[in-house]
Amino acid sequence: MRTMQESSLSDLNPRQQEAVKTVEGPVMVLAGPGSGKTRVLTHRIAHLMRIGVPPYSILALTFTNKAAGEMKERITRLVGDQAARLWMGTFHSLLARLLRVECEKIGFQKNFSIYDAQDSLALIKRIMKAANIPAQQFNPAAIRSRISGAKNQSLSPPEYARLATDPFEEKTARIYAEYQTGLKRQNAMDFDDLLLLPLELFEGHRAVLSKYQDRFRFILVDEYQDTNRVQYALVKLLGAKYRNVCVVGDDAQSIYAFRGADIRNILDFERDYPDAKIIRLEQNYRSTKTILAAADQVIKNNIDQMRKDLWTSNAAGDLITVLECEDDRQEAATIVSLIYEESRKLKIDLSGFAIMYRTNAQSRTLEDALRRSGVSYVIVGGIEFYQRKEIKDVLAYLRVLANNADGESLLRVVNYPPRGLGEAALNRLAEFSSDKGINLLDSAARAGEIAGLSASAKRSFTELAALFKKYRGLSAEVSVSELVRAMIDEVGILTLLKEEGTPESMARRENVHELLSAISEYADQHSGSTLEDFLQEVSLLSDVDQWDDTHAEVTLLTLHAAKGLEFPVVFISGLEEGLLPFYTSPIGPKDLEEERRLYYVGVTRAMRKLYLSRARIRYRFGDVTFQSASRFLDEIEPSLVETVNVAGRSRPQRRMPQPARSQVGTADSDSRYFSDPPAETGSDFDQPQALRIGGFVEHEIFGRGKILDLSGNGETLKAVVDFPEAGRKNLLVRYARLKIL
Secondary structure: OOOHHHHHHOOOOHHHHHHHHOOOOOEEEEEOOOOOHHHHHHHHHHHHHHOOOOHHHEEEEEOOHHHHHHHHHHHHHHHOHHHHHOEEEEHHHHHHHHHHHHHHHHOOOOOOEEEOHHHHHHHHHHHHHHOOOOOOOOOHHHHHHHHHHHHHOOOOHHHHHHHOOOHHHHHHHHHHHHHHHHHHHOOEEEOOHHHHHHHHHHHHOHHHHHHHHHHOOEEEEOOHHHOOHHHHHHHHHHOOOOOOEEEEEOHHHOOOHHHOOOOHHHHOHHHHOOOOEEEEEOEOOOOOHHHHHHHHHHHOOOOOOOOOOOEOOOOOOOOEEEEEEEEHHHHHHHHHHHHHHHHHHHOOOHHHEEEEEOOHHHHHHHHHHHHHOOOOEEEOOOOOHHHOHHHHHHHHHHHHHHOOOOHHHHHHHOOOOOOOOOHHHHHHHHHHHHHHOOOHHHHHHOHHHOOOOOHHHHHHHHHHHHHHHHHHHHOOOOOHHHHHHHHHHHHOHHHHHHHHOOHHHHHHHHHHHHHHHHHHHHHHHOOOOOHHHHHHHHHOOOOHHHOOOOOOOEEEEEOHHHOOOOEEEEEEOOOEOEEOOEOOOOOOHHHHHHHHHHHHHHHOOEEEEEEEEEEEEEEEOOEEEEOOEOHHHHHOOHHHEEEEEOOOOOOOOOOOOOOOOOOOOOOOHHHOOOOOOOOOOOOOOOOHHHOOOOOEEEEOOOEEEEEEEEEOOHHHOEEEEEEOOOEEEEEEHHHHOOEEO
């Protein structure tokens, strides 16, 4: 009779088993898309525990909290409740947990706040305003991005200042220094600090490093190709003593260079660990032979890559369909119609469909088409729940309650609900705070000492300070959920939203109630948890972490957000030069390879059917642009592709039924793409010679307009048309589909 361990490992292929059982020394698992990487990781961790490694000695670093949660569930099924003692999560979440224990050694208090991009930007804007640095000349968001980039390269403010080569970098260096001082003063860290400060801690306190090296004797890193240089240094430091470092990833899926990810980390792993064992997972369990062959052909055009020969025993499946559309509206309508057809043909509900695109701006036309057809959809990376204004407002109150030094959060809510505090009063508060060397909340408590404040302002400040003091005193007596509900009720946000009485305010009120429910649920599920624990949890959520994939809805998402996901049917829209690959100026070799990897990620999300679409005309940058086909389309062998030219043809809108799961009808193959188009009436699309200067025409996007000029002839005939609502447009008549009036 086989043991449980033998039974579980027998479900793995030989390469996967090798990756699970090779536990000593450095290991790199090159995992192609759909190769069972998650199964390998979960079985490897379970195997370590079965051979006697304590769960608390295993550090497992994942790309998202969602991935960590799913893996921990699987491990629990394999080895039982001891999996709860694993240190498993993202770099940011686990290092934030470590910093809660050790941060006092580097000058922070354990109740530190974690600032997201909005909070960081608000602090930068305040610094710029105080220093009279014009935001019109020096973009605050660009400065925040430069500071983040500097941190990802482990550059301190003085080091960045020494490397500055132009006025923008010099101003950024000055703001960077003030920004770090401001964070420290408010007992706050941004996302980059959660990586950089542990590195500072380990390098400055060798006893602390040794403690965690002995603690984490086995280190696993998922998605290693998307680590930055700080993460790389942290892994190298923590694993230096026992060298049981296992990294899992795929260089062909490295797509986060814009966030500081460095593909060299995985490409140079063998240089860092000459004795490393390299295990290649090349069998794909996800996609059809056709889809996998196309992906392989595309990615092999990249030079910087590690050799892999992907293969699958799955069926050949359908050809990849390339849709050539007239414009982005027709592209969207075509995709919606094909969702209807494929849903019936494959007998799957809407959760089996994903529409992917390079930029968020592309979603608008797709959303319009889905709404018109009654198709339910969800956007991954839309306005996330925890980024909504009313939620950020409530969280700001809670962050000040947890950390009274958090001045940025206090300033967000100091006058919400309205307390009659103007800019002059806030400036006097800030000056008093600076003069006395105390935080803003302590200054508010001493508002009676601030010269020049009106009696009403003094009263508002002291009442606000008293509110926080009251609930901080109650925190040891009542549960987290009771504390938060009582405080928010007293603040009056819910009453204010109710009195406003609009549908929008009522929706915001419901969101606040949902947040309060989330806090109660968190407290119920995490015995002994604190307010700081909850705030840390929500501050580190990613787009994918917040995506609920249990509903029958089409998923809309960028290619960057698609990493780690899979769908039976995938549409990748916008296969056009300048859009995919994306560029606004001539594209360099490294950037092109990154774009190709991004495209490869999208292609390999498809399990059964892949559609690639392009439009000849697209509304971009506030104007109509004429698009050329993406070079990536030519990188797929023609025998794998069927091209459907739908340009110039119309398709009626169809309302999508909302089927229960697996209760969809069969396909009507004769109508798979389009029925015959209705006859055009009054259209001179094919008769450009009928156009004349001074004549009037109608455009389907811009409406009616007057022709001011004509140039060229035949296929190159161009018209300058003045549209009362859209302004003057230069149109290529061949594609403009102008109707003569």
